[in-house]
Amino acid sequence: MxxxxxxxxxxxxxxxxxxxxxxxxxxxxxxxxxxxxxxxxxxxxxxxxxxxxxxxxxxxxxxxxxxxxxxxxxxxxxxxxxxxxxxxxxxxxxxxxxxxxxxxxxxxxxxxxxxxxxxxxxxxxxxxxxxxxxxxxxxxxxxxxxxxxxxxxxxxxxxxxxxxLVSNHFLSLFLHRPLQNLISGTQAARNSNYTIRVPEDAVGEIGMLASEFNKTMNAIQDRDQRLLEHNNQLEEIIRLRTIELDKQRANMINSARLAALGEFSAGMSHEINNPLAVIIGKATILRTFVGKGLIAPEYEIHFIKITEMCDRISKIIKNLRAYARDGSNDPFDSFELNRFLSDIGELTRLKLDKKAINFRMQNHSSLLKIYGKEIPLSQVIINLINNSADAVENAMDKWVELTISDKDGHIVFSVKDSGQGIPEDVQKKMMTPFFTTKIIGKGTGLGLSISKGIIEEHKGELIYSIESGNTEFIVRLPIVTKA
Ligand SMILES: Nc1ncnc2c1ncn2[C@@H]1O[C@H](COP(=O)(O)OP(=O)(O)O)[C@@H](O)[C@H]1O
Ligand SMILES: [Mg+2]
Incomplete structure (x- = not known):
């Protein structure tokens, strides 16, 4: 029973x-x-x-x-x-x-x-x-x-x-089966399956119960859908806030880094410039000794070389002071393209020479001046060249190429290196702040994200492309003709 x-x-x-x-x-x-x-x-x-x-x-x-x-x-x-x-x-x-x-x-x-x-x-x-x-x-x-x-x-x-027997047949038709449907519906709902619906054709109160059950399932599904949408909205808000916060944090860290570097290079240039002035002075005196016949004339060439080298050192130091600082709050202004490029060449040469990387620069642009923030823009290009240098330093064939050209109302800086492209998973994330594949101490993951911000501030774009099998980053800036 x-x-x-x-x-x-x-x-x-x-x-x-x-x-x-x-x-x-x-x-x-x-x-x-x-x-x-x-x-x-x-x-x-x-x-x-x-x-x-x-x-x-x-x-x-x-x-x-x-x-x-x-x-x-x-x-x-x-x-x-x-x-x-x-x-x-x-x-x-x-x-x-x-x-x-x-x-x-x-x-x-x-x-x-x-x-x-x-x-x-x-x-x-x-x-x-x-x-x-x-x-x-x-x-x-x-x-x-x-x-x-x-x-x-x-x-x-x-x-x-x-x-x-007859009553059992009718009872099972009108009572047992609809109740069984309701039981399995309730069990499914307990296991979080709210898509379940029961037939509503049962007679009387059981039919009403089935219809109420279905309505409840509809209501639960509606509620779940709203919750899901709400969750998605919240997730999207959090994602956007996180990106914003990461950007702010990256900018702060970058500013702090540049400020420290600026302070350091200012101090260093002060310390180096004084002895450098003494060396230049002494070399000049020695050259006058040659004129007076006190020193054999074949030594003059060495004194000239010493003076030249000292000039170069002082130029590098000057550039370092100029570029190693936070220029994000500088105003937009026109600056000479050639000087901008030669300064970049000076500042990257040391690293490239040390790693024995062949560096080529080709300027096909007809522009003499560009309009923008010189220091941040130079940091973008230097950063791209440094990234290339890091990428190819252990390769057999090591070269980095900086090409400048004009195209469709834009000045285009292309930094290409002998690397064979960047894996897709790295590509997807490399522009986000703090993403790096380099070891701690070498990479900060700030370079590309900060560069992207700077270029966007100039209404331009920073894009990765792979051309003729080599890694290439392209900076496109709209040409602004300042009256
Ligand atoms: N020229 C390049 N070749 C290969 N990988 C690159 C190149 N430039 C950037 N990357 C990749 O992008 C990542 C992020 O670069 P970046 O934002 O400059 O940070 P970091 O240089 O500190 O790692 C690098 O760690 C590297 O994996
Ligand atoms: Mg970098």
């Missing part, structure tokens, strides 16, 4: 209820029937007895044994309910006694469903001439009634069984 479904249980209960109620009804009916047939039996036997009595009046008065026996046999044979007849005289002396199938009279009396009825036999309705006693049996009727009772009980059982 425990494992039965609700509809099966109801069907089983129904079966028992129908069984019990039909049993009670049948039994009541049976008792009533039994009583009725008992009464009827009584009436019938009384009637039959008086009938029999009438047939005995004449033979008993005449003491006609033959006639008495004939009457007795006739009644015994023709009436199935008559089991035995005894005829006595008025003093109860036996005249004739006959039974069906020659059974003993007293034994027949003890059989169930038999009664003995006795009546006086009279002559001319007055004179008492004897007695007639008859044993009647209603076993046939009782048996028939019992049979009817068992038949109706069996019929009731079959009826109850069929009724419970």
């Amino acid at each position: 425990k494992n039965l479904s609700l509809s099966q249980r109801i069907s089983v209960y129904l079966f028992f209820v129908v069984c019990v109620s039909t049993f009670v009804m049948n039994s009541t009916f049976f008792i009533v029937l039994q009583n009725q047939s008992e009464d009827q039996f009584n009436l019938q036997t009384t009637e039959i007895l008086s009938n029999i009595n009438r047939y005995y009046q004449i033979p008993v008065w005449n003491l006609d044994y033959h006639g008495i026996i004939t009457v007795t046999d006739t009644w015994l044979q023709t009436r199935s309910g008559v089991l035995a007849i005894r005829v006595t005289d008025e003093a109860s002396n036996l005249i004739v006694q006959k039974t069906k199938e020659n059974k003993l009279f007293d034994l027949l009396l003890k059989q169930p469903h038999t009664i003995l009825k006795k009546e006086k036999i009279t002559h001319d309705n007055r004179q008492h001439i004897g007695f007639v006693e008859v044993i009647f049996s209603n076993a046939d009727i009782v048996e028939q009634n019992n049979f009817t009772y068992i038949k109706s009980i069996l019929g009731s059982l079959i009826f109850a069984f069929i009724l419970s």
Whole structure:
């Protein structure tokens, strides 16, 4: 019973209820029937007895044994309910006694469903001439009634069984299946599957429940969708804020770095310039000694070389001071392209020479001046050249090429190196702040992101391209003709 479904249980209960109620009804009916047939039996036997009595009046008065026996046999044979007849005289002396199938009279009396009825036999309705006693049996009727009772009980059982089968069919159609659908729907929802829907064709309250369930699932899905959208919006806001914060942090770090470098190179140039001035002074004095014939003339060339080298050192220091500082707040201004390029050449030569990298510079631009922030722009180009130098330093063939040209109203700086391009995953991230593939101490991951910011400030673009199999970065700046 425990494992039965609700509809099966109801069907089983129904079966028992129908069984019990039909049993009670049948039994009541049976008792009533039994009583009725008992009464009827009584009436019938009384009637039959008086009938029999009438047939005995004449033979008993005449003491006609033959006639008495004939009457007795006739009644015994023709009436199935008559089991035995005894005829006595008025003093109860036996005249004739006959039974069906020659059974003993007293034994027949003890059989169930038999009664003995006795009546006086009279002559001319007055004179008492004897007695007639008859044993009647209603076993046939009782048996028939019992049979009817068992038949109706069996019929009731079959009826109850069929009724419970039919009820089970309809209950499972209208109750079990829709409920089962709802149960599996609820289980799916518990496992976060809100796409589940249940059929709404069930009748009555279960149909309403199914429709409410579906509406609830719709509402949950709507809510989830809104939450997802909200989450995505939040994620996007966070992503944009993070990029912004990273940029700000990169700019701050870069400014701090440049400020420190500026301070350092200012101090250094001050320290170097003084002894440099002394060296230049002394070399000039020595050259005058050559003129005076105090020193052999073949030494003059060395003094000239010393002076030249000192000039170069002082120029480098001057450039270093000029470029190694945070120029982000400088105003836009026009500056000479040639000087800008030669200063870049000076500032990168040391690193390139040290790594034995071949550096070529080709200026095809017709411009004499550019408009922008000179220091930040020079930092962009220097940074690109330094990146190239880092990339090719261990290669067999090492070269870096800076080409300047004009195209479509833009001045284009191309920094190309002998590297074979940048892997795609690095390409995707290299412009974001703090992304570096270099070891700690060597790379900061600031170069390209800061450069991109500077170029965008100039309304230009910094793009990576791969041309003829070599790595190339291109800076395109719109040509601004300043009145
Ligand atoms: N010319 C180049 N060849 C190969 N890889 C490069 C080149 N320029 C930049 N990259 C890649 O881009 C990354 C980011 O460069 P950058 O922003 O200048 O930071 P950093 O030089 O400090 O690593 C480098 O670490 C390197 O992986
Ligand atoms: Mg770099």
